[in-house]
Amino acid sequence: MELSNREFWGLIHGLVLGSFFLLAFAGGLAGLYSLRSRWLTEEGIVERTRRLTVGFWAMAVAAWATVITGTWIVYPWYREKLAGDDLAAGCADLALPRPGSCSPRDFLLSNVSGDTESWHTFGMEWKEHIAWIAPMLATSAAIVVVVYRQRLADAPRVRRIAITMFILAFATAAVAGILGALITKVAPVK
Amino acid sequence: MTTVETTGASQETRIEGTAAAALLATGIGAFVLGLLTTLAEASTGTKDFLQFNDRVGPLSGKTVIAAAVYFGALLVFALIWRGRQPALKPVLTVSGVLLLLGFLGTFPIFFQAFA
Numbered sequence: 001m002e003l004s005n006r007e008f009w010g011l012i013h014g015l016v017l018g019s020f021f022l023l024a025f026a027g028g029l030a031g032l033y034s035l036r037s038r039w040l041t042e043e044g045i046v047e048r049t050r051r052l053t054v055g056f057w058a059m060a061v062a063a064w065a066t067v068i069t070g071t072w073i074v075y076p077w078y079r080e081k082l083a084g085d086d087l088a089a090g091c092a093d094l095a096l097p098r099p100g101s102c103s104p105r106d107f108l109l110s111n112v113s114g115d116t117e118s119w120h121t122f123g124m125e126w127k128e129h130i131a132w133i134a135p136m137l138a139t140s141a142a143i144v145v146v147v148y149r150q151r152l153a154d155a156p157r158v159r160r161i162a163i164t165m166f167i168l169a170f171a172t173a174a175v176a177g178i179l180g181a182l183i184t185k186v187a188p189v190k
Numbered sequence: 191m192t193t194v195e196t197t198g199a200s201q202e203t204r205i206e207g208t209a210a211a212a213l214l215a216t217g218i219g220a221f222v223l224g225l226l227t228t229l230a231e232a233s234t235g236t237k238d239f240l241q242f243n244d245r246v247g248p249l250s251g252k253t254v255i256a257a258a259v260y261f262g263a264l265l266v267f268a269l270i271w272r273g274r275q276p277a278l279k280p281v282l283t284v285s286g287v288l289l290l291l292g293f294l295g296t297f298p299i300f301f302q303a304f305a
Contacts, residue, residue, distance in 0.1 A: 136220060
């Protein structure tokens with residue numbers, strides 16, 4: 001069993017960094033939602049706030065690392081122009097992209113393995129752009145948590161704003177992550 | 191023993207300056223990303239300009255500029271609102287509208303209509 005360099009970076013981008021962000025979401029949301037002075041002792045609020053601060057910053061860093069590795073390392077391999085102008089001829093008879101002659105983008109646009117064009121024109125085009133909004137939202141949610149700290153427990157409106165930003169960051173990352181997983185299934189970067 | 195400072199709900203018509211800067215910077219960053227995405231589709235010149243890196247293509251310029259604008263706006267507004275508490279409602283409204291426009295501008299069916 002071995003991974004190519006491209007598969008390794010695809011794994012780091014999608015399965016390690018991206019999945020960490022998405023999986024940590026539930027814990028962060030529960031922690032922030034229940035940060036209320038009625039429900040916690042003073043010591044509990046202090047401890048919870050420390051944990052939320054570390055967690056939110058870790059998620060923000062993971063979100064930036066996910067989009068940076070995706071855009072600057074994996075995406076160039078996805079979008080290589082290898083098949084020439086006639087994509088159907090360049091990718092003819094292939095069931096999957098072929099390194100060196102038909103990139104995933106070439107393969108999807110060629111439609112040689114069914115109606116795959118929309119995976120690029122809609123799926124990848126949406127994923128590659130919307131993903132970059134997630135780290136901005138996650139960073140700003142982390143900043144709100146750091147600025148307010150324990151005061152969040154008695155500031156329901158600001159807490160709701162932080163929760164909304166956090167949910168939007170998750171939803172945005174989820175759109176990108178799901179599309180990425182589906183596109184990788186149809187046309188993997190190898 | 192740590193004292194937990196309380197802020198009554200009635201005081202929440204204002205927001206701490208740095209938190210307001212973060213909200214607004216998100217809206218501005220997302221809006222710039224959406225705007226550049228749509229402009230790149232509508233204009234070949236813009237698309238070529240945004241190609242900071244040949245391997246990444248125009249996405250390199252869009253994302254570098256949007257991220258720089260996000261951090262720049264964060265810094266500028268944090269300095270402007272340092273030690274102040276701007277009104278929450280206008281910050282929230284402007285940030286929300288810009289964020290929505292950002293989501294719209296990065297949606298393929300929208301930006302591809304300008305191709």
